[in-house]
Amino acid sequence: MKLVFLFYISCLLATAITSGVEEDGERWAVLVAGSHKWVHYRHQASVCHAYQLLHNQGIPDDHIVVIMYDDIAYNTQNPNPGVILNEPEGPNVYDGVPIDYKGIHVTPTNFLKVLAGDDTGMADIGSGKVIKSGPNDRIFIDLVDGGGFDHFAFPYSILTAQTLHNHISQMYADKKFKEMMIFIESNDSGSMILNRYPDEMGVYAMTATGEIGNAYAVHWSAELDTWMADAFTLAWMKNSEMNDPTKQTIEEQFNQTREWVARSAVHCYGNMNIQQEFVSAFFGEWKSNSSFNFDLEEFGRLQKDAVPSIDAPIVYLKNHLKSAETEEEIVYWSQQLTSLEKKRNFLEDTTRNIVLSLTKNEELTKEIMNSSDREVNDWDCFGPAVEAFHENCFNLGQNHYGFRMLGTLLSLCAHGYSADEIIKATESVCVFPKFVDID
Structure with missing residues (x-):
């Protein structure tokens, strides 16, 4: 009888420990700006802002991997060297950002190795930092750049939806995560996710557009002679900064972001049960004391002059010609x-x-x-x-x-x-x- 009781107690303890691990799984993030050049300033600004958001909400730097070309902060066209802004009169989002991989190392291959935790494959490249996630962990991926149907752009190469899917499927088989959330800022971004991830994989995504559609550039700066932000990415980040992540659900975040973004049709895909979780499940539990100014009504008016990403380079040159x-x-x-x-x-x-x-x-x-x-x-x-x-x-x-x-x-x-x-x-x-x- 005593042995049975001890066995029962040990089973309860094991269950409690397992349950605790389930609740206390770690949060990881991979933030990618796939572009380079001054005309695409906004993409690196968006990723820097995303880093500040996650860092301020308690995600440790060793759990955030930043991948960006890093040719903007000290670009010869930057009137304020070392400063990157994501909105007018906003703070310097570049300040303190630990860029793990830059320049020629911003590639789909390196991104996928980082995501899979391949530290051997990333040895002697950049910081060497990778995602060392386990079966109870949550991973957030933020992809910001141009793209097209079933493809996302890197500076000199492309990532296909099929390659991303195959890679995440292998991670799922290897029990590298409990849940994964992917945000994509690019044209036709919904095509990267549509009909690829069954519910059991635990993947949820929010995209700037559906399977077809333009993403939009906003906040043209006369001083910088370029756009400071992307409409979708700025909207979800401002929404995250304005709401307590321990009280706002991911579904509420999606609904508000979709409402705020006037020009493109924000979509969500994947396991919709994840929408019932709180934003803190992925973004951390510390309420950000954001110093970012944000006028929702002004943001709505601003989008009337938003520019489709595909037209941004043409408008960029026309604006320079005009001035x-x-x-x-x-x-x-x-x-x-x-x-x-x-x-x-x-x-x-x-x-x-x-x-x-x-x-x-x-x-x-x-x-x-x-x-x-x-x-x-x-x-x-x-x-x-x-x-x-x-x-x-x-x-x-x-x-x-x-x-x-x-x-x-x-x-x-x-x-x-x-x-x-x-x-x-x-x-x-x-x-x-x-x-x-x-x-």
Whole structure:
């Protein structure tokens, strides 16, 4: 009887300990700005702001990995070296940010190694910091940049939705997390998540758009001559700073963020049960004493002048041209604008020539180019087709406008053209020197 009682007590203790571990699982975060260059200032500003939010709410620095190019704070165009702002009269979000991986180390491969806790693979690269998560832990991923259907941009390369899914699926099989929350700021960002993560995996996502749609740049600064923020990312961060994370549910955060973002259709995907948890489950339990100024009504008015991310580089040059004061400046910015427009036209013409080389038919080429279908039924065709376009024609990490052509590649697959045929078409048509900055 005594042995039975002791066994019973030991079982209760084991259950209590296990329950405690479940409740006390650790929080981790990976924050990624996939862009570089001054015109994309807002992406690194957003990631720096996200770091400040999590840091202020008690997530320790050894549990936050920051991946960003780091060419903004001390850029020659920055009138305040060492300062990055995410909103007018806001604090310096760059202050104290421990950037773990920068410059050429900002790649999809390194991001995935960090996420999986591959410290051997990241040895001698940047800080070497990785996510050392376990089965009871929660992981937050913030991806901020341009992108397109089923793809997210890094400075010189691309991350596919399929690759991200395969990687997270392996992490799930290896019991590397209890729950995961992913926020994505990019065009067509919902396509990175849609129909990929079954409930049992414990993955929840909030995206700037649905499967199709533009993300928006806001807070144009005349002093900086660029945008300071992304509408979706600024909205969810301000919402987090204005609400007690131990009392606001993730569902409430989503509903308020969606209401605040006027121009793009904020979406959520994955396991909706996670929405019933409090924001503190991922963002920490300390209420942030934010020094950020935020006028919700002004933010709503501001979005009337928000710019679609895909149009931001054109508007960026037009704004510079408008503010040019000397004849020399007018000539320079006019040339820059004309050059970008010609590059975009060339990219479109090249894509059309790829299609025409396969169809040999003008009407069918037009039909394929104008297709609005965005459902991938053959990833074995679409994936290699995009990779060939990226490798042989236009590096999508450096030419964000190229993401607009992905629908055409998808349509080629849907019309029965094989990956091999599309790859050969890119090789025969794209015989020109590599272009960059068709943003």
